[in-house]
Amino acid sequence: MLDGLDDIGWRRLGHAYGAADDVPDLIRALRSADPAARDDALGTLYTTVFHQGSRYEASAYAVPFLLELLSDPATPDRPAILALVTSLAIGYDEAVLPDGFPIGSYRRAAEGGRDLLAAKPAPWSGEHQATKEYVEYTYVESLDAADQARLWAYVDVAVYDAARAGVPLFRHLLADPDPWVRTGAAYALAWFPEEAAGSVAALARATDVSQVTGAGAVEVATMLVASGLLNAAPDHRWLADPPAGGPVRRRRRTGTGAGPGGRPHDGRGADDLDRRPARRDGRPDGRRLAAVPQR
Known part of the structure; x- marks a missing residue:
């Protein structure tokens, strides 16, 4: 279970608070025997890889491991994990209701975003906020509005496609006990x-x-x-x-x-x-x- 989780370069990936090197432990904590630890991990994932509806580079890398947890009936709180995966895929549903998710528009908007994301510097990591460097923020702010939109659309599509890989699992779960x-x-x-x-x-x-x-x-x-x-x-x-x-x-x-x-x-x-x-x-x-x- 969760093989390869530590093989991801999480420190190079960013979420809402900088380097995403805390994500592996948060994902593992979702299988904890302690309900309070699971709740804290879930809440922290909602504030890091899904902050107020925004998704980040690290979000797409987290989704496959969340799907793996969902596939195991022994994983506790699977409805909550399923809700997190769906939120990561689409953001807040009120933004796309009643028409459904306009993935075609997202894919068109994301054109060119891959290169912009590849040029992004690694996020700051460290323990002392006084020395924090806003390298990602500075890079994104250096882009014009059109390129910022392309960058964020590409990130959103990458997370969406990671969740889309779980569609066969979602169909299987329609028969879950x-x-x-x-x-x-x-x-x-x-x-x-x-x-x-x-x-x-x-x-x-x-x-x-x-x-x-x-x-x-x-x-x-x-x-x-x-x-x-x-x-x-x-x-x-x-x-x-x-x-x-x-x-x-x-x-x-x-x-x-x-x-x-x-x-x-x-x-x-x-x-x-x-x-x-x-x-x-x-x-x-x-x-x-x-x-x-x-x-």
Whole structure:
């Protein structure tokens, strides 16, 4: 598990706070037996390789190892890791809804960005903030607006394509025993239109299975919306009110009961569910973002 993680030149790669040499330990901590250690590692990854929706050079290198963790049923908190991978792929979904992810536009915008990224100097690394050198920031600021846009678009596409490699895994996870993994997998598939043919078929099969298993409303709705974002024709069987006692039941916005797949419900309605970890705008030590400019 995680073979090759230490073979990456993380110190040469940058994230929101400079050199990404802390990323390997953070990824390993996602398999820790200590829930607090896992939560801290996940939160720190959200503030480094995915800071306020921005992705960085190191982000694309982290994704394959996150996918490897997802592929192992023994990995704890897989729904949270799946949410991180999806966030890395697309940023915040509200920016691309209701139309889906415009990957064609991103690819066109990224033309020329590879050479600009290759010319970027290695990020600063060290323990003492007083001696920090803003080498990446200075380089990016030296570019005109058009080249900055090309650079960032190339970074975003590189991360997106790293996550796209996980599409076969996401389809496989539609049959996972954990309903939250199944729901997260359906959500992830929604953002890869270049893989639509296989994903729509996989989502259709999973939706049919849900009629037999009595999957929760959030899970089924996510599958249907994901199919729609991939331009699939609507399945009219699910557009009418279900019969009493059918597999999808209306649930009051408040109250308790069973959640998706029988998981205990916490009293929130479907509109309130958001399993993405809360945004964290700063590191635990309070340092300000400085290595690269915000977009």
